[in-house]
Structure formats: structure tokens, C-alpha cells
Amino acid sequence: MPELRENEQKTLLALEKLKGRASVEQIAKTAGLAHAAVMRAFLTLTENKLTRTHEKKQTIIMLNTEGESYASIGLPERRLLNAMVNLGGETKVNVAVEEAGLEKQFISVALGWLNRKGWATIEQGNLKSLKEPQQGDDEKLLKLLSEKGSLVVEELDQEFGKAVTVLKGRKLVETEEKTIRELELTDDGWNLVNKGIQVQEEISQLTPELIRTGNWRNVKLRKFNVEAPGPEVLLGKIHPAQQIIQEIREIFLEMGFTEIRGSIVQTAFWNFDALFQPQDHPARDMVDTFYLSKPNKGKLPDKKNVEAVACTHENGGTTGSRGWEYSWSPEEAKRLLLRTHTTAETIRYLSEHNEPPVKVFSVDRVYRNEKLDYKHLAEFHQIEGIIMDKKVTLRDLMGTLTEFYYKLGLEKVQFWPSYFPYTEPSMQSTVYVPELNSWVELCGMGIFRPEVLAPFGVKHPVLAWGGGLERLILLKLGLEDIRMLYKNDLGWIRRTPICQR
Amino acid sequence: MPTITLERGRFSHFVGRDLSVQEMVKWLPWLGTDTEEVGADYVKIEYNPNRVDFCSYSGVARAYRGLMGWETGIPTFTLKQGNITLRVDKSVAEVRPYVVSAVVRDLDIDYDVIRELMEMQEALHWMIGRDRKKASIGVHNLDSVKPPFSYITCAPDEIKFVPLDKKELMTPQEVLEKHEKGIAYKSEVDWASRYPLIVDSNGDILSFPPIINGELTRVVEDTKNLFIDVTGTELNAISRSLNVLVTALADMGAKVESVPVEYFDRILVTPDLTPQKMRLHTVYSNERLGLNFSDAETIEALLKSRLGAKQAAAGVVDVRIPAYRTDILHEIDLVEDVAIGYGYYNLTPTKPVTVTIGKQHKFNLVAGDVRQIMVGLGFVEALNFVLANEFDHYQKMRRKPEGLVILANPVSTEYSIIRNDLLPSLIKNLADSKHHVFPQRMFEVSDVIILNPDTETGTERKIHAAAVTSHPTANFTEIKSFLDSLLMNLCFKNVTTKETNHPSFLEGRAATVSLGDIEVGLVGEIHPEVLNNFDLENPTGAFEIDLQKIIDVKK
Structure with a gap:
């Protein structure tokens, strides 16, 4: 015999009291349990063959508004007949209608039913009552419904069967189908009940008191539904974008790179001029770059560096380049802006560390004067890494990127020719994303131009690559709208899993 | 990024072979272009602003033929010495000091050519001209005006002409106030006391640079011969714009004629299509790319990039750069062309040996x-x-x-x-x-x-x-x-x-x-x-x- 829980025992006892068969509602009432508790108990009991279930369909019938009004003032034909009787049994239709106070729209209904029920005849506008009829079944049912509110059609006396059809036809009632579940004790169930059930109280929470006193031995601990979901708890969590930033930082660190972190506000000198971007380059326009109005001018570095940069722009300086062939303005270079790439900091770092080897990286904020939409942000993050050493090559750059992507779980990479103002040769890489079944452009890369390096005394090749972090995040999180990322919607952060992929 | 839509049939014509859309999609990216859109019979590509020569079908076709090895080495262009002159008045120095020019004859002009001419101008205005500030181009029907031409200035309301797309006569001042292009570009000249003009020997107006041409010299489908002016603030920028334009037109079958441009102190014969010379050291190229190419292999790759290349000495290659390549500033740019000529798809990754210890900030x-x-x-x-x-x-x-x-x-x-x-x-x-x-x-x-x-x-x-x-x-x-x-x-x-x-x-x-x-x-x-x-x-x-x-x- 299985061990029964408190609610199951109570259900059995209630069924015994109800003579072995009853509806869930009745059992719940008798046992003093909630409907759901009876249903749960019943599932276990049926599984153990102590009870069985019977389902029966019930039709509930109740009056609608019109039906209720008829229940109180009478059916139109009854009202008309009563008026005729009062007027002597034979009268003109209009006189009877007036006597009955019958509304216009009910006249034809009343006349029709007088005729159908054989209560009166109508000839040439004259009404003649044939008998003074007893209350019909339809009227009795109307009254009964009005008293009880609703009835179960299947439980009605047989004679009402026709009345139900009539009232339904006259659209005075509404019906509703319902499945009634009845439980019945099986023979096993009866055997158990007959042996007598002692209900034992159950305890759901084990308490320090019970543990300390040893009383836990004397109580029954309720079993829990181990399959049900637990109630929600709120956890502290790192922002999803930060998770991915950490992941990328770890990859760089594993690969032996040193992290750099520079100023977000930069002079145009470091952001553009030091990277050999001519002063009339469209990327320097106000429409692409955020400039500051307060403060608006910064300081230029060492005169030596500034002059070398100026010469390189104007005529190539010592590099053998033809340069950009214009007159370089120090004032333009002093303008303050929000950096458009982290490379502004990279070149500054190289200017201070020009002995090989150098391997540095950053994953940090950059800016573009752009209207926000689902694909674009004005503020976002750039991933950047560089390697400076005596003998590094373009193919080494490809190898480094292949490794970097592999660590991110991206195994197929392709490299294409491309163009960036401060690298030559330049490359673009695309990676195959299995989830999307397509190739996606990620990082751009190249070797820093001699015009960038020479003014700062860097004599060895510098491999550089960079790309947008957010694109990678969207891929990893499967997000469609980039704006969600920095909206900091608490619900979104709470439900975005920490472990991606 | 600039784009160009290459219609398959027309592009095949310029390449000289019947290409499929699939072939174009496969090979164009190896020239450094991005495939933007692929249609049933066209490919729209995005190209990098350093390759201004990709603004024309013929420009892309030249590079394509080289990459495929169908035609290599430096393309040659015939430049006939012309006698139509352009005199430059001293007063332009105050507002827009430089002009270069060319005459182009016997061009078969149809709807496609007119459209391409307009697209090339737009692209060059954007890439080299910095939105017409540094350089702007005017293309004219040569037969509707009477040479010689002059580049002069006038007072803002001194003369009247019918600007392009208008029916009534306007003074330059009115053009700046009323014409769409005048409103858009007025900041290029409205600060000056006199405005630049290009006129013919009758004083008829070809152009009010960099704002608008005259309706008089509008290029239409039966136009045969063109007069081209490029004005601007930097001589190199306007010369390069002109070179890109006329080399494309030459490849479209036209005959290009030079124009003596008479400044008060010198005569410039433009365009100058003489290739620029540069040297590439094989060791330098190999060191950057991580290759071990011989001089001959290096030369072969350069030729496929449509450069002239000849051995000068052991390890040294003499390179000649065609006039339409405006992007080669330094030897390193030739290194990239070695890589492109060789094919980026042939480059395999290697691992750098640099050993360093990582550190968090x-x-x-x-x-x-x-x-x-x-x-x-x-x-x-x-x-x-x-x-x-x-x-x-x-x-x-x-x-x-x-x-x-x-x-x-x-x-x-x-x-x-x-x-x-x-x-x-x-x-x-x-x-x-x-x-x-x-x-x-x-x-x-x-x-x-x-x-x-x-x-x-x-x-x-x-x-x-x-x-x-x-x-x-x-x-x-x-x-x-x-x-x-x-x-x-x-x-x-x-x-x-x-x-x-x-x-x-x-x-x-x-x-x-x-x-x-x-x-x-x-x-x-x-x-x-x-x-x-x-x-x-x-x-x-x-x-x-x-x-x-x-x-x-x-x-």
C-alpha cells in the first residue's frame, strides 16, 4: 500500500462520507480542502487505483435579460389573454392590447403564441378566448429559473424537456456546456476506507525547533512537488555587454597583450593628425565627429613630435612619402573631440614606447556623431590590438586574428583587401557564423603606414586590428536592436543568461 | 563609401570577355571592393575612396583584367597635342586660383555614357574635390561654344547667363540666391568680391565654377566633342581629377587632346598623363608581407596590379604608376599592390613569434x-x-x-x-x-x-x-x-x-x-x-x- 499524504487521506474520507461517489466541488466542501488540492490528491489516488473518475457533460441553463423580464411580468400571450378575460372573453385586438399595456413590438409575438397554444382565435380583428389555460411548462420553467438562477438541464424533470427547447427557441435563455468530474471509490478504495484511515498532520517546513528537540521523528514532513518551478528570485549580475568585454579582455590577456586605457576626450592631433588623416578629410567633419565647445582647445605634445607630424602631412617629411600636399594647421590639431577610435590612444602609447616588442590592446568607448537607430549608436566600444616587433608581417597579422577569432568560437575566417587611412597594406576579415549560416564582417586590420610611425621614432612594423564590440555582442546575444544593450532595462538584464553560446 | 553599379553586359564589354554575375561576385572583392547588392544582371559594389579610378566601368575593368592575368602592366593612353587654349586671368587668384583642362573628341555619347559622366563627376567631387571645395569639374559640349576660352572673374551682378536646368537669365548673384546648386555651394565663393567664370571667345558663359555650368554647353545624346575644365584650390587635386576622368573617357573610345592653359607667368599643358616613377625594394615588400618573393615574382604581381615594373638592380624594381592612380604616396602602397596582384587569397596565416606577458590595466x-x-x-x-x-x-x-x-x-x-x-x-x-x-x-x-x-x-x-x-x-x-x-x-x-x-x-x-x-x-x-x-x-x-x-x- 502506498503511503498517503494528508490531503489524499482527507479526500478518501470525504468520498466515504459522500457514499463513494461525488463531484470535486462536493468533496472539496466536505473535506475542507481547496479545489486544486482535491485535484492533486485525486491524481495520486487514481494512479494507485483507489479512485476512478467519471466525466459527464452538463448543460447549464439560465435566463437572459428578456427572459427575466418575462418571468416577472408574464409572457406576452399570457398578458394579452388576461386582458381579454378581464374584458369579457371577446374583444377587438387593439382594445385588448391597450388593456394589457402591451408594447408594440410584442403584439405579433403574443398573437402568434395565442394561436399556437390554442388559447384564442383571431377573426377579422376580433379576439375570442377559447379557454382559461393552466400554467404551461414553459411558464413553470421560467419561474423556476427565475427562482434558482440556473439549472442543470440533465437534472430537470422529463416534462421540462420540451419547455427548454421552446425557451431556447424564443431566445429567453442562455445555455452553457460544462464538464463535471465525479470521483468514485474503487473496490480497493472501499477496502482501504473500511479499514479506517487515521489522518496524520503534515508539516511542510522543518524548523530549528523540530531539529533541536528531535520532534521531527514524531511529525510527518510533507513531500514537495519536485517538478514544479520555484518562485522567482532576483540575483545580482554583471551587465551582458560587460560579460562579453571581460571575455574579450581575457582572450587578449591570454595572448600576452597589455591593456591600455586613455582619455575619451582627445585633441584632434592624437585622434587624426598623428594617424596621418589630412585636416580636410571628411571623417573630421562636424557631421561625423563630436567636438567640444567647453573646453574646446587642448594642448599639443612635444614640439619635436608636432613638427614631424606637420612635415609628414605637408610633404612626407623624412618618410619618402609625397604627403598630403597642404599647409598643416596647429590650431586645427588643438581642437578637442570625443575620440572616434581607440587608435588615438594606441599611437600615443607607441610614441612613448617605441622599442620593440610592444603588444597592447583595449576594449573601450568611442564616439561617432550619429543618430540612434536599431543599428547605430553615437557611443559604442571598439576592440583594438596591436603588435610592434622587428620582424612581424601581414601574414602574422592574419595568424593573430585567426587565433583571436578561434578563441571567440569563430573557426572560419577569410581575409580581403581593404583600405584604412592609417594602415597599408590593409585587410578586412569576415568570419563564418554557423548560427546565421552566413559570413559576417568583423575586424579591419593592417600595418601602420610609415607616415604614422616615423614622426614618433617607431622603426619597426606595427600590426593593428580593430572592430566594433557591439556587432559581436548582437551576434552572441541574438539581439536585433542595438539600443537595447545600453537601455539598462532591469528585466532584460535579469533574464539575459550569463553564459552565452 | 562610394558605390558603382556594374551592369553585367556593359562591364563585360569593358573587360573584353563575357562575364557572368557569379564570376563578378567572386573576383571583384579581391580588388578591395565590397559587394553591396547582387541583381539578376548587375553587381553593385562599394569601393574605397583611395581608388578613385573605380568610379568608372573602364577603371574597374582595367584592374579586373590585370587581376585575372588577361592584360597586365601599365595601360597606355594616347594624348594628342591640342591647340584650343584656356587663358587664366590673374584675378582668379583671389577666389579659385587653379584650372586645368582637356578636350575630348569622338566620344559615342548615349544615355549610359551621360549617366556615367555624371556619376564620375559626383564621385570625384566627393573623393578628391572635398565636395567641390578643392576641385570641381565642368563637362561641356565643345561644339556649342567658340574657343579659345578664358578663366576670368566678374562682379556678382555684372553679367547674366542661363544656368543648367533653368530657362531664365540670371546673374551669378541670383544663381547663389535662387538656384538649388547655388544655394548648396554658395559658401565656396560668396565671400569674394568677384566670382569665377569660364567664357568663350564671344564672352558666352560655359560655367560659373564650382557652382553650375551654363545651359549653353549642356551635354546631350548627340554631343560628340567635349571641353572639360577642372577648377579648384589645389593644382595637384585638380590635375588628378582630370587624369582620372580623361583616362576613363579614353578607355571608352574617345580621343583626348591636351589644352595649353596660359597662366600669367607660365603655360601648363594639361592633362599630364606621364606616369609617376617610384622604386620598390623586394626585401621591403617581402618583410612587410611575410613572403619570400624573387624580383621576378614581385614584378609579376605588380604588373597584375596594372603598374609598370622593371628590374633596376638586384632587389630593386623600377615602378611606373599610371596617371589615374592617385593613391600611391609611398613605397608601402606598392607593397599592397604586390599583395593584391599576387592575390590575398594566396596569403596564408602565420603566427608571430613575439613573446610578451599580458597585463590588465x-x-x-x-x-x-x-x-x-x-x-x-x-x-x-x-x-x-x-x-x-x-x-x-x-x-x-x-x-x-x-x-x-x-x-x-x-x-x-x-x-x-x-x-x-x-x-x-x-x-x-x-x-x-x-x-x-x-x-x-x-x-x-x-x-x-x-x-x-x-x-x-x-x-x-x-x-x-x-x-x-x-x-x-x-x-x-x-x-x-x-x-x-x-x-x-x-x-x-x-x-x-x-x-x-x-x-x-x-x-x-x-x-x-x-x-x-x-x-x-x-x-x-x-x-x-x-x-x-x-x-x-x-x-x-x-x-x-x-x-x-x-x-x-x-x-
Whole structure:
């Protein structure tokens, strides 16, 4: 015999009291349990063959508004007949209608039913009552419904069967189908009940008191539904974008790179001029770059560096380049802006560390004067890494990127020719994303131009690559709208899993 | 990025072989272009602004033939010496000092050619001309005017002509005021006392550069012969624009004739299509690319990139660069052409041998500690923009704006300043998350930027940590406990808090946080009026601290 829980025992006892068969509602009432508790108990009991279930369909019938009004003032034909009787049994239709106070729209209904029920005849506008009829079944049912509110059609006396059809036809009632579940004790169930059930109280929470006193031995601990979901708890969590930033930082660190972190506000000198971007380059326009109005001018570095940069722009300086062939303005270079790439900091770092080897990286904020939409942000993050050493090559750059992507779980990479103002040769890489079944452009890369390096005394090749972090995040999180990322919607952060992929 | 749509049939004609769309999609990217769109019978590509010669079918076709090995080496162009002259008046020096010119004859002009001419002009205006500032091109029907031509200036209302796309006569002044192009480009000339004009020997007006041509010289489908002017502020820029244009037209079957341009002190015969000379050292190329090419292999790759290449000495290659290649500034640019000629698809990755030891930045080490502690305390991290606005950060916080770093060209009212503290961002996050389950606890450890006149940029980037706790029973004591726990775990010692008045916090429930005698932050219960301003309904505790002090003691 299985061990029964408190609610199951109570259900059995209630069924015994109800003579072995009853509806869930009745059992719940008798046992003093909630409907759901009876249903749960019943599932276990049926599984153990102590009870069985019977389902029966019930039709509930109740009056609608019109039906209720008829229940109180009478059916139109009854009202008309009563008026005729009062007027002597034979009268003109209009006189009877007036006597009955019958509304216009009910006249034809009343006349029709007088005729159908054989209560009166109508000839040439004259009404003649044939008998003074007893209350019909339809009227009795109307009254009964009005008293009880609703009835179960299947439980009605047989004679009402026709009345139900009539009232339904006259659209005075509404019906509703319902499945009634009845439980019945099986023979096993009866055997158990007959042996007598002692209900034992159950305890759901084990308490320090019970543990300390040893009383836990004397109580029954309720079993829990181990399959049900637990109630929600709120956890502290790192922002999803930060998770991915950490992941990328770890990859760089594993690969032996040193992290750099520079100023977000930069002079145009470091952001553009030091990277050999001519002063009339469209990327320097106000429409692409955020400039500051307060403060608006910064300081230029060492005169030596500034002059070398100026010469390189104007005529190539010592590099053998033809340069950009214009007159370089120090004032333009002093303008303050929000950096458009982290490379502004990279070149500054190289200017201070020009002995090989150098391997540095950053994953940090950059800016573009752009209207926000689902694909674009004005503020976002750039991933950047560089390697400076005596003998590094373009193919080494490809190898480094292949490794970097592999660590991110991206195994197929392709490299294409491309163009960036401060690298030559330049490359673009695309990676195959299995989830999307397509190739996606990620990082751009190249070797820093001699015009960038020479003014700062860097004599060895510098491999550089960079790309947008957010694109990678969207891929990893499967997000469609980039704006969600920095909206900091608490619900979104709470439900975005920490472990991606 | 500039784009060009290559219709398959027309492109095949220029390449000289019948190509399929699939072949085009397969090979064009190896020239450094991006496939933007593929149609049933066309490919739209995006090209890089250094390759201005890709603005024409013939320009892309030249490179394509080279890449495929169907035609290699430097393309040659025939330039006939012409006798139509262009005289330059001294007065143009004040407004738009330079002009170069060419005559192009026997061009078969149809709808496609006119469209391509217009697209090339647009592309060159954008890439070299810096939106017509440095260089702008005028293409004219030579047969509708009478040479010789002159580049002169006139007073703004001195003459009248019918500008392109108009029917009535206008003075240059009226063009600047009324014509769409005049309105768009007037800043190029409206500061000058006299405006530039190109006129013929009858004084009829060809062009009012860089604004608009005259209707008189409009190029239509039966035009045969062209007169081209390029005016601008830099002679090199206009010469290069002209070279790209006339080489494309030559490849389209036209005959190009030079024009003697007579400046007051010299005569320039333009265009000058003489190839530029440069040397490439094979070792340099091999070192950058990671290849081990012989001189012959290097030369072969250069030829496929449509450059002239001949061995000068062992390890040295003489390179001749065609006039349409405006992007080669330095030997390194030839190295890239070796790689493109060889094919990027032939390059295999190698691993660099550079050995270094990685190191985190100490700011991020500390930020990582803060994250660990705050997450342990049950807080959710927010990551907000540094871009902010005065209304949220000051007015709604009941503060007077001061010490702001302000943007000169904000894109919207949402982002007009740079934040110098984190709390307003977090309060705003709470406002955006009102419909989620409480308690709500959020933190941020991130950037703020403050004014600091002693630095190079007049500003300083700092890292702060801030937190908010919001629910029906939040109060000072609760947030103070969280702060104490954070500071203890960060090894902050000698921490004291002292009552303070702060407009964003409730009186009597706000304190400064000090480390020894240096103030590092604030803790308190947010003022109900601030909560009202953000439409928040729950009491909210908050703190913010500057992490600089603990960063300073980190190694």
C-alpha cells in the first residue's frame, strides 16, 4: 500500500462520507480542502487505483435579460389573454392590447403564441378566448429559473424537456456546456476506507525547533512537488555587454597583450593628425565627429613630435612619402573631440614606447556623431590590438586574428583587401557564423603606414586590428536592436543568461 | 563609401570577355571592393575612396583584367597635342586660383555614357574635390561654344547667363540666391568680391565654377566633342581629377587632346598623363608581407596590379604608376599592390613569434573588484553612456549645472553634455525599469569626465562606482550598510561619513564619505522631489564614490 499524504487521506474520507461517489466541488466542501488540492490528491489516488473518475457533460441553463423580464411580468400571450378575460372573453385586438399595456413590438409575438397554444382565435380583428389555460411548462420553467438562477438541464424533470427547447427557441435563455468530474471509490478504495484511515498532520517546513528537540521523528514532513518551478528570485549580475568585454579582455590577456586605457576626450592631433588623416578629410567633419565647445582647445605634445607630424602631412617629411600636399594647421590639431577610435590612444602609447616588442590592446568607448537607430549608436566600444616587433608581417597579422577569432568560437575566417587611412597594406576579415549560416564582417586590420610611425621614432612594423564590440555582442546575444544593450532595462538584464553560446 | 553599379553586359564589354554575375561576385572583392547588392544582371559594389579610378566601368575593368592575368602592366593612353587654349586671368587668384583642362573628341555619347559622366563627376567631387571645395569639374559640349576660352572673374551682378536646368537669365548673384546648386555651394565663393567664370571667345558663359555650368554647353545624346575644365584650390587635386576622368573617357573610345592653359607667368599643358616613377625594394615588400618573393615574382604581381615594373638592380624594381592612380604616396602602397596582384587569397596565416606577458590595466582590476562585491550584494550592473543631458543630470536632480563638459555639435537633445557623475544615469535606469519586480538594486562602475585645466585636454577621465536601491522600505540605513560592505571589501580604511546638505538627497539623510581627510563620495536617501521628477514611487537609497584613491595604491 502506498503511503498517503494528508490531503489524499482527507479526500478518501470525504468520498466515504459522500457514499463513494461525488463531484470535486462536493468533496472539496466536505473535506475542507481547496479545489486544486482535491485535484492533486485525486491524481495520486487514481494512479494507485483507489479512485476512478467519471466525466459527464452538463448543460447549464439560465435566463437572459428578456427572459427575466418575462418571468416577472408574464409572457406576452399570457398578458394579452388576461386582458381579454378581464374584458369579457371577446374583444377587438387593439382594445385588448391597450388593456394589457402591451408594447408594440410584442403584439405579433403574443398573437402568434395565442394561436399556437390554442388559447384564442383571431377573426377579422376580433379576439375570442377559447379557454382559461393552466400554467404551461414553459411558464413553470421560467419561474423556476427565475427562482434558482440556473439549472442543470440533465437534472430537470422529463416534462421540462420540451419547455427548454421552446425557451431556447424564443431566445429567453442562455445555455452553457460544462464538464463535471465525479470521483468514485474503487473496490480497493472501499477496502482501504473500511479499514479506517487515521489522518496524520503534515508539516511542510522543518524548523530549528523540530531539529533541536528531535520532534521531527514524531511529525510527518510533507513531500514537495519536485517538478514544479520555484518562485522567482532576483540575483545580482554583471551587465551582458560587460560579460562579453571581460571575455574579450581575457582572450587578449591570454595572448600576452597589455591593456591600455586613455582619455575619451582627445585633441584632434592624437585622434587624426598623428594617424596621418589630412585636416580636410571628411571623417573630421562636424557631421561625423563630436567636438567640444567647453573646453574646446587642448594642448599639443612635444614640439619635436608636432613638427614631424606637420612635415609628414605637408610633404612626407623624412618618410619618402609625397604627403598630403597642404599647409598643416596647429590650431586645427588643438581642437578637442570625443575620440572616434581607440587608435588615438594606441599611437600615443607607441610614441612613448617605441622599442620593440610592444603588444597592447583595449576594449573601450568611442564616439561617432550619429543618430540612434536599431543599428547605430553615437557611443559604442571598439576592440583594438596591436603588435610592434622587428620582424612581424601581414601574414602574422592574419595568424593573430585567426587565433583571436578561434578563441571567440569563430573557426572560419577569410581575409580581403581593404583600405584604412592609417594602415597599408590593409585587410578586412569576415568570419563564418554557423548560427546565421552566413559570413559576417568583423575586424579591419593592417600595418601602420610609415607616415604614422616615423614622426614618433617607431622603426619597426606595427600590426593593428580593430572592430566594433557591439556587432559581436548582437551576434552572441541574438539581439536585433542595438539600443537595447545600453537601455539598462532591469528585466532584460535579469533574464539575459550569463553564459552565452 | 562610394558605390558603382556594374551592369553585367556593359562591364563585360569593358573587360573584353563575357562575364557572368557569379564570376563578378567572386573576383571583384579581391580588388578591395565590397559587394553591396547582387541583381539578376548587375553587381553593385562599394569601393574605397583611395581608388578613385573605380568610379568608372573602364577603371574597374582595367584592374579586373590585370587581376585575372588577361592584360597586365601599365595601360597606355594616347594624348594628342591640342591647340584650343584656356587663358587664366590673374584675378582668379583671389577666389579659385587653379584650372586645368582637356578636350575630348569622338566620344559615342548615349544615355549610359551621360549617366556615367555624371556619376564620375559626383564621385570625384566627393573623393578628391572635398565636395567641390578643392576641385570641381565642368563637362561641356565643345561644339556649342567658340574657343579659345578664358578663366576670368566678374562682379556678382555684372553679367547674366542661363544656368543648367533653368530657362531664365540670371546673374551669378541670383544663381547663389535662387538656384538649388547655388544655394548648396554658395559658401565656396560668396565671400569674394568677384566670382569665377569660364567664357568663350564671344564672352558666352560655359560655367560659373564650382557652382553650375551654363545651359549653353549642356551635354546631350548627340554631343560628340567635349571641353572639360577642372577648377579648384589645389593644382595637384585638380590635375588628378582630370587624369582620372580623361583616362576613363579614353578607355571608352574617345580621343583626348591636351589644352595649353596660359597662366600669367607660365603655360601648363594639361592633362599630364606621364606616369609617376617610384622604386620598390623586394626585401621591403617581402618583410612587410611575410613572403619570400624573387624580383621576378614581385614584378609579376605588380604588373597584375596594372603598374609598370622593371628590374633596376638586384632587389630593386623600377615602378611606373599610371596617371589615374592617385593613391600611391609611398613605397608601402606598392607593397599592397604586390599583395593584391599576387592575390590575398594566396596569403596564408602565420603566427608571430613575439613573446610578451599580458597585463590588465589597474583601473579595470579595481572595477572588477567592485563588480564582484556589488554582484555579491545582489546588485545588477548597468552600463550607461557617458553622453548625457543637462535636464536629466541637473534639473531633475535638483542641481545647478556647473563644471560641465559640453558638446559643440550634439546630434540630439538627449546627448549634449558629458556626465561627471554616475547617479543620475542610475536613477534614470530605475525610471525606465519601473514595471519590473522590486526590490530593484543597480550599480555602475564606469567613466565620468571632469574639467581639469592642468591636463592636455582640459579634462580628466575618472572611474566612479555608484549604486541605488529602490523598494518600499529602502532607507539611509540600508544603503549605508551596502556602502560599508563595499568599502570594507575594497580595503578602504579610515572611512568616515559626515552629515551634509545636497539638493539630490533628503536633509538629515545624506552624508559625505571621506577617506582620512579626503572626500571621496556621497551616500544618502534620494530626495522625494527627485523621485517625483523621474516618476518614481519607491524610496531610494544611493551612493557614489570616486575610486581614484584605491587605484593609486594598486601596483
